[in-house]
Amino acid sequence: MLPKRPAGDAGATNRATASPRVVTLWVDTGAQVLSTLNPTALRFAATGLQSDLARLKENLPVTIAAPLAPHLAGISLRTVHPAQFVLLRTATPPQINDKVQMADARGKEWRIDPGVLPLGIGVWLPDDMADGAAHVRLVRMVSGEEKLSAPLDLLVTSAPLPLDASAVAWMTPVPPGQWTELHQGLESGSEFELQRVDRVDVEFVQGRVREVSRGIGPDHARVRVPARLKPGVTSVRTRTWIEKTSSEWSAPASYTVLGPAPRGR
Numbered sequence: 001m002l003p004k005r006p007a008g009d010a011g012a013t014n015r016a017t018a019s020p021r022v023v024t025l026w027v028d029t030g031a032q033v034l035s036t037l038n039p040t041a042l043r044f045a046a047t048g049l050q051s052d053l054a055r056l057k058e059n060l061p062v063t064i065a066a067p068l069a070p071h072l073a074g075i076s077l078r079t080v081h082p083a084q085f086v087l088l089r090t091a092t093p094p095q096i097n098d099k100v101q102m103a104d105a106r107g108k109e110w111r112i113d114p115g116v117l118p119l120g121i122g123v124w125l126p127d128d129m130a131d132g133a134a135h136v137r138l139v140r141m142v143s144g145e146e147k148l149s150a151p152l153d154l155l156v157t158s159a160p161l162p163l164d165a166s167a168v169a170w171m172t173p174v175p176p177g178q179w180t181e182l183h184q185g186l187e188s189g190s191e192f193e194l195q196r197v198d199r200v201d202v203e204f205v206q207g208r209v210r211e212v213s214r215g216i217g218p219d220h221a222r223v224r225v226p227a228r229l230k231p232g233v234t235s236v237r238t239r240t241w242i243e244k245t246s247s248e249w250s251a252p253a254s255y256t257v258l259g260p261a262p263r264g265r
Helices: 190-196
Strands: 013-019 022-026 072-075 085-090 099-103 109-112 115-117 120-124 132-142 145-148 152-156 179-181 199-206 209-214 222-224 232-242 253-257
Touching: 072 132, 072 152, 085 132, 099 120, 190 232
Parallel strands: none
Antiparallel strands: 013 022, 072 085, 085 120, 099 109, 099 132, 115 120, 132 145, 132 152, 179 222, 199 209, 199 232, 232 253
C-alpha cells in the first residue's frame, strides 16, 4: 500500500501502476516509498539518472528494516508562545504518518500534522495553548500499533521574552553611528518575537561605555550602533516590551564594530 504524500513534501510521487502488484515510482534519496504487509514477497528493481546509474540493475537485493520506535532528540525552543513555530529533532527518520501530540498546563491535547524539514520536523503550536508547563510527544504507528515517544517538556508563556543571542551576534557589522538590523530567525524565535512585541531595547557595552538603542521600523529590527563606541568587539544584550511589561535582558553576545571606511584619494 502506498503511503499518503503530505502537502508540500518532496518525497515519493506515484507515476504509474501497471497492476495491483507492480508499482513504479520516481523517488528522492532517502524518501519512504512503500509499506507492505508481506515483506518476504517483495521484489525490488531500480533505475537512476545520476552518478549511481552503473550500480543499478534488475533483481537487486533490498533490506526490510524493522519499524523504528518514535524518539524525540530535542526541540529548538524550550520557552515558547502560543502559535509559535518550533523545530523537533528526531532520533530516527520521520515517517509519513507521524503526528505530534501537544498537551498544555490544563491537560488539553492536540494531534498535529508536522512538516518534514532537513533538520527534523516543524510544527506550529496551537494558538489557544494555556500558559504554564506543557509537553510534546511524537506519535507513530509501529507494526499496526500506535507508539508514543517519551515527552519533551516546554514552558508556554504570553509574556515578552528577550531575543535569542543570534539576533545580535549575526547583525551586519558597521562602524559607530551607523545602522544595522537584528537577525530574524524562525527557528531561534527572534522573528516571531519581533512581530509580537511593542518595543525592543538593544544594549551595547564596551569598557565604561554603556548605551541602549531602541529598535525602529515595523518589526523593530533596525538598530543604530552608538557613535561613542570604538572599532572592536562589544557586548550586546536585548530585552523586549509588551505595553509596560518588559522581559529580562538576554544573555550577552559579542558583536564587532567596524572602523570607518577608508576615504578615497
